[in-house]
Amino acid sequence: MSNLFELALVCREADVEIVSDALMEIDALAVSVEDADADTEAERALFGEPGMPAPKAGWERSVVKALFPAEPEATEAATLILAQDWAADVHVQAIQAVPEQDWVRLTQSQFAPVEITPAFWIVPSWHEAPPQARCVMRLDPGLAFGTGTHPTTRMCLRWIATHAEAAKSRSQGASPTSAGGSSNGHGGSNVSWPRVLDYGCGSGILGIGAALHDAKSIDAVDIDPAAITSSRDNAAANGVTLNVGLPELARGEYPLVIANILASPLKLLAPLLCAHVAPGGHLILAGILQRQADELKAAYAPWLTLDVSDLEDGWILMTAQRPA
Numbered sequence: 001m002s003n004l005f006e007l008a009l010v011c012r013e014a015d016v017e018i019v020s021d022a023l024m025e026i027d028a029l030a031v032s033v034e035d036a037d038a039d040t041e042a043e044r045a046l047f048g049e050p051g052m053p054a055p056k057a058g059w060e061r062s063v064v065k066a067l068f069p070a071e072p073e074a075t076e077a078a079t080l081i082l083a084q085d086w087a088a089d090v091h092v093q094a095i096q097a098v099p100e101q102d103w104v105r106l107t108q109s110q111f112a113p114v115e116i117t118p119a120f121w122i123v124p125s126w127h128e129a130p131p132q133a134r135c136v137m138r139l140d141p142g143l144a145f146g147t148g149t150h151p152t153t154r155m156c157l158r159w160i161a162t163h164a165e166a167a168k169s170r171s172q173g174a175s176p177t178s179a180g181g182s183s184n185g186h187g188g189s190n191v192s193w194p195r196v197l198d199y200g201c202g203s204g205i206l207g208i209g210a211a212l213h214d215a216k217s218i219d220a221v222d223i224d225p226a227a228i229t230s231s232r233d234n235a236a237a238n239g240v241t242l243n244v245g246l247p248e249l250a251r252g253e254y255p256l257v258i259a260n261i262l263a264s265p266l267k268l269l270a271p272l273l274c275a276h277v278a279p280g281g282h283l284i285l286a287g288i289l290q291r292q293a294d295e296l297k298a299a300y301a302p303w304l305t306l307d308v309s310d311l312e313d314g315w316i317l318m319t320a321q322r323p324a
């Protein structure tokens, strides 16, 4: 593989956009921006808490890196940029050869199979499933949120897998006459939940997870059109059926309602989500930080009693069961 040449320019936050645009105008193959102070004492956090605005719009000083096919193009680009009247505070950090990479393989190598339970795994299409996996969801990273790598998604899937397993064991242990008549709405030995609502479905990962655990009639809804397309595609790739659409698609009561969004929208959605939970049914909420547990409890208290039932990396899973 041949080398590319990288021009690295250091500039102030205010100049990042004009420098990046100018590099694209002069035919850079790619432009990226990094923190010039990364790993130094001057480094500052750029991200706020989930749902909160970022403390700053950009880094104090940035390195704008542009790739060119050969060294003369990179040098010429540097000369052109430095000649502009707005470039007084821009300087060249380096022009150097970078080995061209197999970008597809590099991206793929960053997504490994994710273990949800010892038996249930999320596996990208280019990977073999681990030998111990008895239930496999095939999912590749895409535009919509939900690859199984985020703790909030993993906790929801873990809840689905463990409760479906428990329901299966109960119904296998139950007598033929009692199997279809349980008060939690489980309709028979092969059905964990006869209806599921996945509210804020993203990639469709939770609805697909429920379908792979023998749930039927799954409504997966989202406000983002990219999520709707992605959920449909991912369901098809897994050979399961989801009824995917905008939130208006949700109708009536469900034995399982699951929503992994964020604390603020979840508080606003409290009356709506609770109204969808069937008698004896479960409500599962994620996207909540540990310190937000009390505010969520209070928001849902008029309808359901939420408890913390799982915790991972500072995120909690909150669940409630409506009395039968």
Ligand SMILES: C[S@@+](CC[C@H](N)C(=O)[O-])C[C@H]1O[C@@H](n2cnc3c(N)ncnc32)[C@H](O)[C@@H]1O
Residues within 6 Å of the ligand: 144, 145, 146, 147, 148, 152, 153, 156, 199, 200, 201, 202, 203, 204, 205, 206, 221, 222, 223, 224, 227, 247, 260, 261, 265, 287
């Ligand atoms: C954190 S992602 C979760 C995706 C997936 N369910 C998972 O567990 O990985 C939250 C999703 O909720 C959607 N969303 C946000 N607010 C919403 C609302 N008010 N109604 C429906 N969906 C919403 C977003 O578009 C996004 O796809």
